[in-house]
Amino acid sequence: MVQPNSNEAKNNTARSKLVIAALHLFAEKGFEGASTREICELAGANISAIRYYFGDKAGLYRAAFTEPMGDAPCNSNIETYASLPLPEALTLFFREFLDPLKRGEELRLVMKLHFREMIEPTGVWQQEIDAEIKPQHEAMVSLLKQHLGLKRVDIDVHRLAFAIIGMAVHYYVGHDVVAAISPQLLSTPKGIDTLADRLAGYAVAMIEGEAKRRLSELDDEDN
Structure with missing residues (x-):
C-alpha cells in the first residue's frame, strides 16, 4: 500500500483546518x-495559505459552503439506481442524501451558512443548485420515469420528485425542530440510517399511489 508522504498529509490537515475555521466564521458573520485574518488565526494558519489552497477569500467561501457536506447523490448514480429494484434504489438514494446529518455540529454550521447565503447572496447558492441540487432532482426524475414506465417526463413526475426529495430536505432545514421534538431520530448514525430506510418505504408508497392515479x-379516458 502506498502511504501519503508527510508533506501531503500536513497540507491536507492545514487545508481542512482553514475550511472548518471559515465555516465557523462565515456562518456567524457572513x-x-x-x-x-480572523479565519487564519482560528485555523492557526498563515494568511498566505488562503491564496495557496483556495485562490482568494471567495474560493475559501465556496469550499466552506460545499465541502463539509461531502458528495451528494447526483447524475453519476443514475445507472446504479436504474440497475436496482425500486426499494433498494430509494434506500441508496436516501442513505447517501442523509449521510451528512451524521456530522453533528458541523452540519448545524453548514445549514446556518446556507440560510445566511439566502439572505446575503454571493452567487454560491446558484452554483450549488446547478452543481448539486439540480442533478439530484434529475436523478430522481429519471428513476421515476423508469419505474412508472413513462415515455416522457411530465409535470407530475417533477411534482412527485420534489415531494420525495422534500421528505429528506426537511430534516436539514428543520433540523433544530426535529431535534427539539424527537431528538432520537437524528441522535445516532444508526438512527439516521433507519430514517433513510423508512423514507424509502414512504417513497415507494407515494410512487405506487402515483401509478394508480395515472392508471385511473x-x-x-377509455370510458
Whole structure:
C-alpha cells in the first residue's frame, strides 16, 4: 500500500483546518463580516495559505459552503439506481442524501451558512443548485420515469420528485425542530440510517399511489 508522504498529509490537515475555521466564521458573520485574518488565526494558519489552497477569500467561501457536506447523490448514480429494484434504489438514494446529518455540529454550521447565503447572496447558492441540487432532482426524475414506465417526463413526475426529495430536505432545514421534538431520530448514525430506510418505504408508497392515479385517469379516458 502506498502511504501519503508527510508533506501531503500536513497540507491536507492545514487545508481542512482553514475550511472548518471559515465555516465557523462565515456562518456567524457572513462573507463580508468574516475577515481572512480572523479565519487564519482560528485555523492557526498563515494568511498566505488562503491564496495557496483556495485562490482568494471567495474560493475559501465556496469550499466552506460545499465541502463539509461531502458528495451528494447526483447524475453519476443514475445507472446504479436504474440497475436496482425500486426499494433498494430509494434506500441508496436516501442513505447517501442523509449521510451528512451524521456530522453533528458541523452540519448545524453548514445549514446556518446556507440560510445566511439566502439572505446575503454571493452567487454560491446558484452554483450549488446547478452543481448539486439540480442533478439530484434529475436523478430522481429519471428513476421515476423508469419505474412508472413513462415515455416522457411530465409535470407530475417533477411534482412527485420534489415531494420525495422534500421528505429528506426537511430534516436539514428543520433540523433544530426535529431535534427539539424527537431528538432520537437524528441522535445516532444508526438512527439516521433507519430514517433513510423508512423514507424509502414512504417513497415507494407515494410512487405506487402515483401509478394508480395515472392508471385511473387512463381508465376514465377509455370510458
